[in-house]
Amino acid sequence: MRHTRLLIIAVLTSAGLLATASAGTAAGAEATASVSNASAAATSCGVTWGSLPKTGSGTGTRSLTDVRTGRHDCYDRMVLDIRPGTPAASPTYQVRYVDKLYQDGSGQLINVGGGAILEIVATAPSYDPETYEATYPGRGGKPLPGVNLAGYKTFRDARFGASYEGTTQLGLGVRARLPFRVLELGDRLVIDVAHTWAASR
Numbered sequence: 001m002r003h004t005r006l007l008i009i010a011v012l013t014s015a016g017l018l019a020t021a022s023a024g025t026a027a028g029a030e031a032t033a034s035v036s037n038a039s040a041a042a043t044s045c046g047v048t049w050g051s052l053p054k055t056g057s058g059t060g061t062r063s064l065t066d067v068r069t070g071r072h073d074c075y076d077r078m079v080l081d082i083r084p085g086t087p088a089a090s091p092t093y094q095v096r097y098v099d100k101l102y103q104d105g106s107g108q109l110i111n112v113g114g115g116a117i118l119e120i121v122a123t124a125p126s127y128d129p130e131t132y133e134a135t136y137p138g139r140g141g142k143p144l145p146g147v148n149l150a151g152y153k154t155f156r157d158a159r160f161g162a163s164y165e166g167t168t169q170l171g172l173g174v175r176a177r178l179p180f181r182v183l184e185l186g187d188r189l190v191i192d193v194a195h196t197w198a199a200s201r
Helices: 002-043
Strands: 054-056 064-071 075-082 093-098 116-122 155-164 167-174 180-184 188-194
Touching: 054 180, 064 155, 075 116, 075 155, 075 167, 093 180, 116 188, 167 188
Parallel strands: none
Antiparallel strands: 054 093, 064 075, 075 188, 093 116, 116 167, 155 167, 180 188
């Protein structure tokens, strides 16, 4: 009787160990698959934007209220926040690479760090067109308030150019002349600059 009981315990223990081993193997395989999928997703950026000037003929002329930046797997992003209104309308804009950044109005040279400079001009003044009260605290030639580019792969510097005749001019210093795109989102204008020219980072 005791021999039979020991035999049953031995069989059940072996079955438990096999089940645990199978579960561990399955979990390991699942974890490996997840890592592989994440790695594939992270490296397949597929950037096809190009670096030629980009323009938009929006109908909005609302004030600039903030400039923010963010980091993504395939690109660095700058967001211009525009005072919301009804209906939401994107500003007219021109974004292009320039050899040097000259301040609108004065023509004064603004030094922008990085291997290449993107000039951003949008019909979103940094003041209220009716009251002329400031809506964004940018100062000519100075770094953008609250923007910290430490640790960014592409962005190197961000400067305020001027708010002149209903437009705002910004200078964005990047690592090199890289592909970029512009997204019109009504109360936001988004500029993405890729980390590399290749389809993977």
